[in-house]
Amino acid sequence: MKTIEVRLPQEFDKSFIVFKEKGTYFPCPWHYHPEYELVLVLKSTGTRMVGDHIGYFKPGDLVCMGPYLPHVWVNDPIYTKGEADHEAEAIVIQFQADFLGADFLQIPEMENIKNILGLASRGMAFTGKTKEKITELMKAMIHMNGIQRLSSLLSIFDILSENKDYQLLASPGFIDSEPEGSDRLTKIKNHILNNFDQEITLSEIASMANMGVTTFCNYFKEQYRITFIEYLNTVRIGHACKLLAKEDMNIVEVAYACGFNNLANFNRQFKKLKKMTPSDFRKTVNIQEVA
Structure with missing residues (x-):
């Protein structure tokens, strides 16, 4: 669009x-x-x-x-x-x-x-x-x-x-940048935004923050109001919305380009966050363009 x-x-x-x-x-x-x-x-x-x-x-x-x-x-x-x-x-x-x-x-x-x-x-x-x-x-x-x-x-x-x-409103993966926070949060955020299309594990990201997994999970939720996994999926789905709006990739290609390793999980997470399927989102965006 x-x-x-x-x-x-x-x-x-x-x-x-x-x-x-x-x-x-x-x-x-x-x-x-x-x-x-x-x-x-x-x-x-x-x-x-x-x-x-x-x-x-x-x-x-x-x-x-x-x-x-x-x-x-x-x-x-x-x-x-x-x-x-x-x-x-x-x-x-x-x-x-x-x-x-x-x-x-x-x-x-x-x-x-x-x-x-x-x-x-x-x-x-x-x-x-x-x-x-x-x-x-x-x-x-x-x-x-x-x-x-x-x-x-x-x-x-x-x-x-x-x-x-x-x-x-918009997902963090949809925008190009986010407000800066602490050095630790900025490092974590930048790593997510630069690598969301690859596998990112909790142990990996907790190690970057010099924390144990449980401590990191509590810290992240306190700062962002959602869990790390929820944030990561939000970034991925936000980027997926950008790709879906361009209409030059099919939905399977979009899913893998955003870090999801199977289509079923992509569809499930997309519907959870956007209250509609990826196909319905693409249709809705096209309707708004015509209107």
């Missing part, structure tokens, strides 16, 4: 973009851009694709995405066919990492938000109180200008820096 770069117009006297998308349906295709982006759906329903994540959106859906992460919001047929009794609406905020200066994210006060923006490279869907607070601010920002709008964005940063109410 071809990904294109799409840019929103920015007013000459504004340092970042606040834009209200409104129409029969959301017209933007599968695309990316160099800005960070917050998308709040006000009205309409449909399918949301962020990287290799496929989910369903409805009013109140709030997602943050990092630069160059491919994504698209495809409205349900009732909107694309013009049969809904209301228009589709969303509020979009876009900003670049250096919109307040090259060193803005390097100051001590921005340490937590810098970590959150790193996670946004995979896309983040917000829930709970975090979503409620940011939603209120984004709705108000449409009617603001100047310092009020900037102040509200900084307030959003403050909320994000303290939040735990989120779900990461």
Whole structure:
């Protein structure tokens, strides 16, 4: 599926973009851009694709995405066919990492938000109180200008820096890089990302971390919220989604290229993570491209 770069117009006297998308349906295709982006759906329903994540959106859906992460919001047929009794609406905020200066994210006060923006490279869907607070601010920002709008964005940063109410969307294997952690975690992560197409054993990776297998398993789960094997499979399935979208490899070839040594296990892990088969994923991606 071809990904294109799409840019929103920015007013000459504004340092970042606040834009209200409104129409029969959301017209933007599968695309990316160099800005960070917050998308709040006000009205309409449909399918949301962020990287290799496929989910369903409805009013109140709030997602943050990092630069160059491919994504698209495809409205349900009732909107694309013009049969809904209301228009589709969303509020979009876009900003670049250096919109307040090259060193803005390097100051001590921005340490937590810098970590959150790193996670946004995979896309983040917000829930709970975090979503409620940011939603209120984004709705108000449409009617603001100047310092009020900037102040509200900084307030959003403050909320994000303290939040735990989120779900990461795209698989780590789909993106080109992940936020840096400790030296030990970075070494492990890089080894996985560079060798996921080969056999990687628990004893091997635990030895790299200078830990026993049990200690390593507990450490890894504490850091990543999932087990090492679950993370490894997530990386492999994420890469598989990239290959499936290109349509120049059959499913058996994709499975072996991603480190699975048999098709049955590949299909089982894919369905577990994506809630659909590899074939259905390929069909869904093609449908989004046509739409």
